[in-house]
Amino acid sequence: MTFTTLNASQLINKKRAQIAVLSEELFQLEKEQFMTDATIDAQTKKQMLDDLTTAQQFVLTVNELRTHHLGYPGNFKQNSPLYHHFRQLEAELPLLNNIGDIFDEGNARLHSKKWERDILNLFAEKFGLTDNWWGYLTSGGSESNDWAINQGRSLLPDSIFYHSTGAHYSITKSSTNFMSEAIPTCGPDDERINVDLLTQRIQENYERLGLAANIVLTWGTTKYGAIDDVWAVKKFLIAHHIPHYLHLDAAHFGGIPNNQIGAPIIDDIRSLGVHSISVSLHKYIGLPQVKGVLLSVEEPATQNAVDYIGQKDTTSCGSRDLLPFSTKQQVLEMLKLSDPNDYQRNIRYFEARLNERKIPFIRYAYSNTFVIAEPSSEICSHYQLSQFKNDTGHKKAHVIIFPYQSQAQLLALANDLANDSKAQSDMTLNFKQRVLQTNES
Numbered sequence: 055m056t057f058t059t060l061n062a063s064q065l066i067n068k069k070r071a072q073i074a075v076l077s078e079e080l081f082q083l084e085k086e087q088f089m090t091d092a093t094i095d096a097q098t099k100k101q102m103l104d105d106l107t108t109a110q111q112f113v114l115t116v117n118e119l120r121t122h123h124l125g126y127p128g129n130f131k132q133n134s135p136l137y138h139h140f141r142q143l144e145a146e147l148p149l150l151n152n153i154g155d156i157f158d159e160g161n162a163r164l165h166s167k168k169w170e171r172d173i174l175n176l177f178a179e180k181f182g183l184t185d186n187w188w189g190y191l192t193s194g195g196s197e198s199n200d201w202a203i204n205q206g207r208s209l210l211p212d213s214i215f216y217h218s219t220g221a222h223y224s225i226t227k228s229s230t231n232f233m234s235e236a237i238p239t240c241g242p243d244d245e246r247i248n249v250d251l252l253t254q255r256i257q258e259n260y261e262r263l264g265l266a267a268n269i270v271l272t273w274g275t276t277k278y279g280a281i282d283d284v285w286a287v288k289k290f291l292i293a294h295h296i297p298h299y300l301h302l303d304a305a306h307f308g309g310i311p312n313n314q315i316g317a318p319i320i321d322d323i324r325s326l327g328v329h330s331i332s333v334s335l336h337k338y339i340g341l342p343q344v345k346g347v348l349l350s351v352e353e354p355a356t357q358n359a360v361d362y363i364g365q366k367d368t369t370s371c372g373s374r375d376l377l378p379f380s381t382k383q384q385v386l387e388m389l390k391l392s393d394p395n396d397y398q399r400n401i402r403y404f405e406a407r408l409n410e411r412k413i414p415f416i417r418y419a420y421s422n423t424f425v426i427a428e429p430s431s432e433i434c435s436h437y438q439l440s441q442f443k444n445d446t447g448h449k450k451a452h453v454i455i456f457p458y459q460s461q462a463q464l465l466a467l468a469n470d471l472a473n474d475s476k477a478q479s480d481m482t483l484n485f486k487q488r489v490l491q492t493n494e495s
């Protein structure tokens with residue numbers, strides 16, 4: 055008689071296969087029982103069964119699309135078994151509504167604020183805030199920005215709101231009723247805010263009209279991955295004693311773990327002199343749900359106590375929810391367990407493939423965003439590349455590189471770009487290959 059001993063992963067695969075069979079059998083039995091219920095009419099029953107087939111097909115389709123998704127920020131990493139187990143535990147939770155302030159218990163006890171605080175704590179630690187911070191988990195970077203813009207406005211009612219023309223579209227949406235000024239970027243292919251123009255406008259408005267400055271700067275613009283020169287702006291504000299509120303929109307780069315080599319890390323927001331920062335959890339952190347984080351070095355300026363909920367209403371949103379265990383696990387795995395070379399590995403690989411093929415691109419130093427001439431619509435559609443025009447009307451597209459992407463798919467895109475006649479003909483258009491340097495003081 056011969057014995058074969060299974061190693062750990064063989065054992066896991068075997069158990070997984072057994073469970074898959076069992077859970078399919080269980081589901082069929084439960085479904086049969088549910089469907090034979092007399093109160094479901096034939097038409098509704100058919101609709102539900104059709105929906106089941108459609109949903110199963112949809113899962114296959116989107117998981118295939120995920121393997122050639124290179125144009126929008128989303129780090130679709132593989133998750134640990136703990137993460138998956140937490141997702142299952144969460145399926146057993148009732149509705150948990152984190153209404154009101156993250157630090158208030160309130161009247162209703164069905165909430166997951168302990169995990170929300172834990173998650174915020176991980177970000178506070180990442181951004182160098184040991185204590186005296188406030189924040190909450192938002193519906194995304196857009197809501198985080200909205201909260202910050204209103205915070206600046208509440209603290210400085212007599213102020214002008216300044217933002218860059220290269221800022222995210224959520225910024226203008228949140229400030230439509232404010233006195234505001236849009237400051238141009240440094241140039242058609244340099245999306246950093248023009249600091250000379252910004253500081254000039256701030257100084258004029260302060261000296262002539264006595265208006266303070268409520269400012270949003272960006273750490274990684276949506277299209278180019280440009281980093282505004284926060285230090286220069288802050289230095290100016292301090293030197294000229296101008297009252298100000300400074301929010302940093304770090305939707306994408308704000309999620310990069312501090313240990314990453316060659317990455318645009320923010321590890322100390324107080325030394326940067328910003329009052330609040332926003333990060334999207336579905337971008338670099340890779341959460342499979344649209345969420346964001348807002349962190350502030352100050353308490354909320356408006357603290358409306360609402361008797362009905364028994365606490366202060368300090369967020370932009372009213373009712374809020376999150377997947378508590380798995381979100382914390384995802385953030386923990388990303389911020390604490392990432393290999394230091396994760397960020398750069400695929401960037402270097404893709405850059406080398408483009409250079410070999412003499413495909414021009416623009417990329418800021420430390421950025422993972424490659425701006426290229428807009429390729430054919432087939433390529434844009436297959437790789438889901440976002441298309442846009444720069445300030446001089448030239449059509450561009452960008453590729454955003456993440457650690458989860460396979461080098462095979464990056465190579466496939468580089469080959470397709472090299473063979474693309476449209477891209478070839480656009481190459482000569484004012485388009486020089488360069489790596490822009492970010493300003494560091």
Ligand SMILES: *Cc1c(COP(=O)(O)O)cnc(C)c1O
Nearest residue numbers: 194195196222275276303305334
């Ligand atoms: C993506 C992004 C946001 C916010 O996006 P959400 O999808 O709402 O999280 C904000 N600012 C910048 C610069 C972004 O790139």
